[in-house]
Amino acid sequence: MEKERINENTIRVMIDNSDLKDRGITVMELLGNHEKIESFFYNILSEVDTEHDFEDDDQVSFQILPNRNGLELFISRLDEENKISDILDNITNFSSKQPANIDNISDKRRQELRQSDKGDIVKSKVSSSDHKDGSQENFENTQVILALSDFENAIAIANSLKIENLVSDLYLYEGAYYLNLLVPDHSVSQEQLKNELAIALEFSRISHVTHEVLHEHGQLILKHEALEKIKSLFS
Structure with missing residues (x-):
């Protein structure tokens, strides 16, 4: 286990699978049942806060x-000058400095993918410039944003959906998980899409939160291939 002090209010701790095994807990348990592992978090805090900067009466996230x-x-550490938004900024700013795969979705494409305030399933036309092979054909995509009650539902969806070329982003927003799905219409029939979404909705609901929000x-947790990454970790 390694630690890094990001600033006076935030500590980053790297915990590998062997550490988790030694402590008798799994990543799935950490993500799926926050109450169960509260003591685990505070045990980690007591180990890494060697300078006792985080006092017992501090609120901690x-x-x-x-x-x-x-x-x-x-x-x-939470206080009047360090709100939740600042904490997420700390994480986002740190992650942005780390090596990562380039997101294949262009800014132009992101701009075109809009969702209505009613949480509708949205179709948007995407230009050929977004094709990896540089083809000149225009096509439409279907965008769906799903709200999940917990991370285990994301695992269930990842292991259930069978859609080729699916783009998926996993977000954490106001304590809830959201999946932003982008389905190229040329790679799936409307009937198959309807069936796959019906499966996904067994573990989620259509969200009224827009992609812009x-x-x-x-907090973007997994980018572009969220479902593939979740499946590789938890299948």
Whole structure:
């Protein structure tokens, strides 16, 4: 287990799978049942806060970013000058400085993908410039944003959907998880799309939160291939 002090209010702790095994807990338990592992978080805090900067009466927030080797735990102290939005900014700013795969979705494409305030399933035309092969054909995509009650539902959806070329982003916003799905219409029939979405809705509901709100105010946990990454971790 390693730690890094990001600023006076936030500590980043890297916990690998062997550490979790030694402590008798799994990543799935950490993501699926927050109450159960509260003592685990505070035990970690007591181990890494060697300078006792986090007093017993401080309010503390814990944020988890899972990865293939374990997880990153961000421990943040809350006070009047350090709100939740600042904590998420700390995590986002830190992550933006780390090496990462380039998001294949262009800014232009993101701009075109809009969702109505009623949480409708939206179709949007995407230009050929977004094709990896540079083809000149225009096509439409279907965008759906799903609200999840917990992370285990994201695992269930990841292991259930069978849509090729599916683009998926996982967000955390106001304590809830959201999946932003972008389905290329040329790769799936309307009947198949309807059936796949029916499966997804067994574990979620259509969200009234727009992609713009998630992008601006939510925490992006997994980008572009969220469902594939979740499936590789938890299948």
